[in-house]
Amino acid sequence: MSGPERLTATEAVARLTDGTLTAEALIRACLEQARAGVGINAWAWLDPEQAIAQARAVDRAGRKGRLAGVPVGIKDVVDTADMPTKHGSPIYAGNRPFADAACVALIRAAAGIILGKTVTTEFANRHPGPTRHPHNADHTPGGSSSGSAAAVADFQVPLALGTQTGGSVIRPAAFCGVIGYKPSFGEFSRVGIKMQCHNLDTLGIICRSLEDIALLRGVLVAQQAHEVDRGSAAPRIGFCCTPAWEHADQDTHALLEHVAGVLGRAGATVHEVKLTPADILDHHRRIFEFEAARNYAYEYEVHGEKLSPALRDGLLAPGRSLPLAAYIEAIETAEAFRRNLDDVFTEVDVLLAPSAVGEAPRGLISTGDARFNAIWTLAWTPCLTLPAGNGRSGLPLGIQLIGQRFRDEALLDAAAWVEARLH
Amino acid sequence: MSGPERLTATEAVARLTDGTLTAEALIRACLEQARAGVGINAWAWLDPEQAIAQARAVDRAGRKGRLAGVPVGIKDVVDTADMPTKHGSPIYAGNRPFADAACVALIRAAAGIILGKTVTTEFANRHPGPTRHPHNADHTPGGSSSGSAAAVADFQVPLALGTQTGGSVIRPAAFCGVIGYKPSFGEFSRVGIKMQCHNLDTLGIICRSLEDIALLRGVLVAQQAHEVDRGSAAPRIGFCCTPAWEHADQDTHALLEHVAGVLGRAGATVHEVKLTPADILDHHRRIFEFEAARNYAYEYEVHGEKLSPALRDGLLAPGRSLPLAAYIEAIETAEAFRRNLDDVFTEVDVLLAPSAVGEAPRGLISTGDARFNAIWTLAWTPCLTLPAGNGRSGLPLGIQLIGQRFRDEALLDAAAWVEARLH
Known part of the structure; x- marks a missing residue:
């Protein structure tokens, strides 16, 4: 019960x-x-x-x-x-x-x-x-x-x-x-x-x-809550493999292609969208390293021995030696990437992409790969993941929907349309 | 001694x-x-x-x-x-x-x-x-x-x-x-x-x-310090009255015009630069109100009676009722403003503007007017003020120099050229 x-x-x-x-x-x-x-x-x-x-x-x-x-x-x-x-x-x-x-x-x-x-x-x-x-x-x-x-x-x-x-x-x-x-x-x-x-x-x-x-x-x-529209029209969907596609496993490839087909047959227009630049994840990484290395200055300088080696030596130390000019270039590339995305969203209402490379990995040492998420964190766009099936181990798989920046409520409405057609 | x-x-x-x-x-x-x-x-x-x-x-x-x-x-x-x-x-x-x-x-x-x-x-x-x-x-x-x-x-x-x-x-x-x-x-x-x-x-x-x-x-x-270049060439200076110019007092008008003349005679090219949009300060104000009203949620909700009325009723309360759409419009206007400024900086190395409306006001109730500063805070550009004379009460006046975003070291070099010619 x-x-x-x-x-x-x-x-x-x-x-x-x-x-x-x-x-x-x-x-x-x-x-x-x-x-x-x-x-x-x-x-x-x-x-x-x-x-x-x-x-x-x-x-x-x-x-x-x-x-x-x-x-x-x-x-x-x-x-x-x-x-x-x-x-x-x-x-x-x-x-x-x-x-x-x-x-x-x-x-x-x-x-x-x-x-x-x-x-x-x-x-x-x-x-x-x-x-x-x-x-x-x-x-x-x-x-x-x-x-x-x-x-x-x-x-x-x-x-x-x-x-x-x-x-x-x-x-x-x-x-x-x-x-x-x-x-x-x-x-x-x-x-x-x-x-x-x-x-x-x-x-x-x-x-x-x-x-x-x-x-x-x-x-x-601190505003009135949006009422999710469960009767909205079929959205224009951009199927976005992202530059990370080859890192996704077969389950994920199959799921995304299946969902794109289902949504298309249900009335959505679905066409492929390519992101530029292809090396956008490198720019995310640079910004991550540069900023974290300075933002964790207290922890790094005063309590370095209590940090995990992965954080201290894998992120903060390389971030400290990253030149400011490389950081600035990454910031400027990210800004251009966001303007490109604004253009993409004149053609589509929502992007469809993997939520992760596959199921939750076995073991507790690694929490998994973030490459299908870091793109959209850098993009400043709203996004959400919906449960959409299971992988070969029987663990959940999600699909990710990405909306235009500052159009979060439209994303929720489009997600409601998609969700109703998933199951 | x-x-x-x-x-x-x-x-x-x-x-x-x-x-x-x-x-x-x-x-x-x-x-x-x-x-x-x-x-x-x-x-x-x-x-x-x-x-x-x-x-x-x-x-x-x-x-x-x-x-x-x-x-x-x-x-x-x-x-x-x-x-x-x-x-x-x-x-x-x-x-x-x-x-x-x-x-x-x-x-x-x-x-x-x-x-x-x-x-x-x-x-x-x-x-x-x-x-x-x-x-x-x-x-x-x-x-x-x-x-x-x-x-x-x-x-x-x-x-x-x-x-x-x-x-x-x-x-x-x-x-x-x-x-x-x-x-x-x-x-x-x-x-x-x-x-x-x-x-x-x-x-x-x-x-x-x-x-x-x-x-x-x-x-x-966390980088090597820039060595300020005290022998750099005369900069291209944009004399920028800003949309706030009419709020500056006569001392400030006279100082800025005098300094522009001195720098021009010393070899700098000086031409006037107009900022758009003219209502940029309204957008700064909206962002200020909206963000502060949410960022001070703990103080506002839990300790409202310990806030000054100026902060609580003058800033946070109106910020709470500002619609999200108005905030988003202000953010988007600010982003366009920054792109306009990048264009301005293809023509000039540095902008010259007032640091304040005039001398420090009499009394301790008001800390003075921020309108000549809020523009550049919103612009995300580097800026600095140099002491450049005194007003009618004998208190200091400054001039403000503004550089292109992410070109802070060039701003310091240009400021050194200007400083050497001020006194």
């Missing part, structure tokens, strides 16, 4: 608002699910009493905000004044931030409940945390928003925040078989979120329905 | 390196000057023993870094792990950050000494702190980097960090008769700096020589 932990956030808000569900009952159901799935290691911090106390306060106040008592998982690179914030690093053991991040304050002001802090890789980078894939404990859940994706997939929480600098929202969401959404760059406040790369870091949402994206997006951008 | 507190940072580094000056002697001279000028109220936090202890450690270690024991004043919106960080707000009373900001870590790694925290207006916005103008206590020093500008002008410290979202580096530096520099947007890390507007906030430098800009810029961008 399915309990309230299975509800989407939007469904839960309806029941919390009409009084057929209390925040406390919802939180207790999520906590029970988290207890049952404790081996997944989705949480860096989860204090049941603290969560129940928040729920009772929301119930007492009449569940009036837009989130009305819905719980949210917060990636542990996001500051919370009443919970530790460790950034997945021993350097921040004992860190209790002075203030809530802006996104956390907006969620609380909307009567959302901060269920706990979800596991992140070390500083939202590559060194993994302890989280396991919710469907197969021998596989990675993806990263860096590992705990957020696993907790939402396992029904431990309906909504969670992630951050993406390379592929850290879309990839783990696709691996875990849920929905991930990265908005247009700059729309969601990053105050109180550990900054890795100021030209790339984007706060995103992991959830189980498109309506939930619209709901939480409205809260985070 | 002039003591070591009068040295520029570059001069001090030379003497610290050749052993004719110790870091402790330099710090003691600066502290003595700060004690004598205590009525200026430049410092939010200054612990002499803590500063001397840092100096002794640098002396013991052989004064080896690029800053070799030079003290730096840090605006109190920048995190320091060993000093309070109050952001000019009672909300942050008792806040002692867990980590140093990236810029502070880079300065310390270069053997710079954090002398103390300089007064900021409330959250680097408009509500003033207690700092007074170093040349006339009845006047504002400008803001928001009030303490940094006043301390550098009064020889309490040779270098200080400021931040600019509207005009918070250039304006106070011009008012106080020192040099202020805002780099190309995005080059200096903002990690650990309270974020007001992610599309505007820029970390800058206040100092007393162009070489000092190059010195500290090298440290902050």
Whole structure:
């Protein structure tokens, strides 16, 4: 029998608002699910009493905000004044931030409940945390928003925040078989979120329905929520292999070609779109290295011995020696790439691309390859992943839809059209 | 007789390196000057023993870094792990950050000494702190980097960090008769700096020589320092009244026209440059309001009663009700404005414009008008102010030079040519 932990956030808000569900009952159901799935290691911090106390306060106040008592998982690179914030690093053991991040304050002001802090890789980078894939404990859940994706997939929480600098929202969401959404760059406040790369870091949402994206997006951008249009006309779809196509596995190739065919037969126009320049991922890498090497100056200079060698020697050290001129060239190339994309979006409404190279890889050492995501992080375009099948190991595969920059609501409507034709 | 507190940072580094000056002697001279000028109220936090202890450690270690024991004043919106960080707000009373900001870590790694925290207006916005103008206590020093500008002008410290979202580096530096520099947007890390507007906030430098800009810029961008070329050819100068010209006073009009004449007679080509669109300041304002209203969500939602009415009701409340579409339009207009400026810089090497509407205004309630600065903050171009005379009250006036985005070193060279012909 399915309990309230299975509800989407939007469904839960309806029941919390009409009084057929209390925040406390919802939180207790999520906590029970988290207890049952404790081996997944989705949480860096989860204090049941603290969560129940928040729920009772929301119930007492009449569940009036837009989130009305819905719980949210917060990636542990996001500051919370009443919970530790460790950034997945021993350097921040004992860190209790002075203030809530802006996104956390907006969620609380909307009567959302901060269920706990979800596991992140070390500083939202590559060194993994302890989280396991919710469907197969021998596989990675993806990263860096590992705990957020696993907790939402396992029904431990309906909504969670992630951050993406390379592929850290879309990839783990696709691996875990849920929905991930990265908005247009700059729309969601990053105050109180550990900054890795100021030209790339984007706060995103992991959830189980498109309506939930619209709901939480409205809260985070402090505007009325968009109502997802489930009756919109068939979109013009650009099938975008991306310069990374050859790195995708056969399952992914087959899935994307199958979906393009299905959508075309359902009435969408589908034509191929080529991205230029072909070496755009090298420019993403340069910006990543240059910015991270300076943004982590404190950690690198003062606590270098507590950083993973992968981060310290693999990213920050090469970033330190990257010339400023190479960085500037990458920034200018990225700006030209974004203008090219604006031209692409005069011809199509949405791009269709892989969400990842394939299923979640076996093992917990690597959180997987971000190349199908880093392109769109650099592009500053909104994108989302929808669950769309399974690979040879029976683990989920996603498809990625990319919208024009600043046209996030149109992307949600097009995604609703696509989603209805996928299954 | 002039003591070591009068040295520029570059001069001090030379003497610290050749052993004719110790870091402790330099710090003691600066502290003595700060004690004598205590009525200026430049410092939010200054612990002499803590500063001397840092100096002794640098002396013991052989004064080896690029800053070799030079003290730096840090605006109190920048995190320091060993000093309070109050952001000019009672909300942050008792806040002692867990980590140093990236810029502070880079300065310390270069053997710079954090002398103390300089007064900021409330959250680097408009509500003033207690700092007074170093040349006339009845006047504002400008803001928001009030303490940094006043301390550098009064020889309490040779270098200080400021931040600019509207005009918070250039304006106070011009008012106080020192040099202020805002780099190309995005080059200096903002990690650990309270974020007001992610599309505007820029970390800058206040100092007393162009070489000092190059010195500290090298440290902050983690690259070799540029050697300022004092023998460069005469630049092509664009005399840019800006759409704000009518708001400048007669002193400023006369100064700018005089300087343009002097530079032309000295060999520079000078022609007028018009900016489009003329309403660019309205777009700056929209971005400021929209972003600040979300970035200060924690302060607004949780501590609204501790905010100044000017900030809460004058900026954050209107920002909350600004539609997302209006913000997006402003972002897109700003991007077009930047492309227009790139075209302008095919014709000129540097733009000449007012640094402020006039002298530092009388009174401490207002820190002055930012309209001649907000344009260039939005433009993401590097700019600096040079002292260039006095107004009718005998207080300093500056001229502003603006370079092409990402051509900061060329701006420094052109500024050296201009500076040599000003006096």
